[in-house]
Amino acid sequence: MNTDLTVFERTLTLHRFPKLPNETLQAWDAGDEYLIRHIEDQQLSDNQNILILNDHFGALSCWFSLKHHVTALSDSFVAQQGAKANLAHNQCHDVTLLKSTAPWPEKPDLILMQIPRNNRYLSWQLDSIRHLYGSGCPVIAVNKAKEIHTSTLKLFEKYLGTTTTSLAWKKHRLVFSQADCSQAGDDAISDATESDAIEAAKIDPYTRWSVDDHGLTLANLPNVYSGESLDLGARLLLQHLPSDDRYQQILDLGCGNGVLSLKLMQLNPQAHVTSVDESYMAVKSVQTNVELNQLDPAHLNAVANNCLDNFEADSQDLVVCNPPFHQQQAITDHIAWQMFCDAKQVLRSKGELLVIGNRHLGYDKKLSRLFGRSGVKLVASNAKFVILQAIK
Incomplete structure (x- = not known):
């Protein structure tokens, strides 16, 4: 696996986060390299203020920090930890790392x-770019060519304005856009000052909907998984969440919008629930939803983290987990494995791990390796999902 990104006789050593002993995936892709080559070919003058959105593991931040003032905004705790490590390893200049829920910087x-x-x-x-910065701020975006659909370009045109694309290079394409349209979304915006643009109306970042069967109302920030409806796995798991006075410490690992956390708080009012996700928007959504459903915020702790890094061992009575199977653009099962290992570490003796997953993922085999065959049982299933319980 290659860890050295070399462009124009300059080399960066880059690693994904967390570093795995037998890692097979690079910490950058051809899209990062395409952006770097394009900007360098333009001979951009030094000391520009550059805002980088969604930098995967810091490749762009590391590269452009050499000559420019870089701010990188991301919704991913894992990506930001990777960026921090790569910036330090390559002895890069300081970069301002912002959470997706933080205020955006001044006009770049x-x-x-x-x-x-x-x-x-x-x-x-x-929409945020248009309303915060108005015209005069060029945007250059990148993705795999097969992922840049006509609908993708229409979004750029709708919210920013004039949009063009590059030729494909290593199966990636650049998108060039300028915030020069007369409206963003449905909200008209005139040639205003920067402060006027900041105050202009924007699309509501929250999507709101109800889970009527469980008496819950959910508000989801834009990058939260299954943010417009209840995913089928969570719908099944909601029907099988336990209620018992012996649960004093409950952990919802990979919490998303917090629907499982909310139901666990309803079923176990005596318990303290910790909701963990690597998405800053997910963490903020859980906090919002606890208040929205008039639950006691003193019984909830929502944190952004890489699985359960630095959590106290033997501290939890119940861990509930709906694992993802991708990191950034890459499909991988290492996240589920790390979640299961971390869950076992934090569970007390006789503590329970409750997992839901697609049938074909074979989580029963992974859990049996950790907890023993006798410690794993099937709780419920349907045509697509299984719910498994593992006891420490």
């Missing part, structure tokens, strides 16, 4: 973007 000279998978998140970012 240039915005570079790795186009996110989630169109709701992309729309929100494009």
Whole structure:
């Protein structure tokens, strides 16, 4: 696996986060390299203020920090930890790392973007660019050519304005856009000052909907998984969440919008629930939803983290987990494995791990390796999902 990105006789050593002993995936892709080559070919003058959106593991931040003032905004705790490690390892100049939920910086000279998978998140970012910065701030985005659909370009045109694309290079394509349209979304915006643009109306970042069967109302920020409806796995798991006074410490690992956390708080009012996700928007959504559903915020702790790094061992009575199977653009099962290992570490003796997953993922085999065959049982299933319980 290659860890050295070399462009124009300059080399960066880059690693994904967390570093795995038998890593097979690079910490950058051809899209990062295409953006770097394009900007360098333009001979951009030094000391530009560059805003980088969705930098995967810091490749863009590391490269452009040499000659420019870089701010990198990301919704991913894992990506930011990777960026921090790579910036330090390559002895780069300081970069301002911002959470997706933080205020955006003052008007940059240039915005570079790795186009996110989630169109709701992309729309929100494009709308924010238009209303915060107005015209005169060029945007250059990149993604795999096969992922840049006509609908993707229409979003750039809708929220920013004039949009063109490059030729494909190593199966990636650049998107060039300028915030020069007369409106963003449905909200008209005139040739205003920067402060006027900041105050202009924007699309609501929250999507709101109800889970009527469980008496819950959810508000989801744009990059939260399954942000417009309840995913089928969570719907099944909601029906099988336990209620018992012996649960004093409950952990919802990979919490998303917090729907499982909310139901666990309803079923176990005596318990303290910790909600963990690597998405800053997920963490913020959980906090919002606890208040929205009039649950006691003193019984909830929502944190952004890489699985359960630095959590106290033997501290939890119940861990509930709906694992993802991708990191950034890459499909991988190492996250589920790390979640299961971390869950076992933090569970007390006789503590329980409750997992839901697609049938074909074979989580029963992974859990049996950790907890023993006798410690794993099937709780429920349907045509697509299984719910498994593992006891420490």
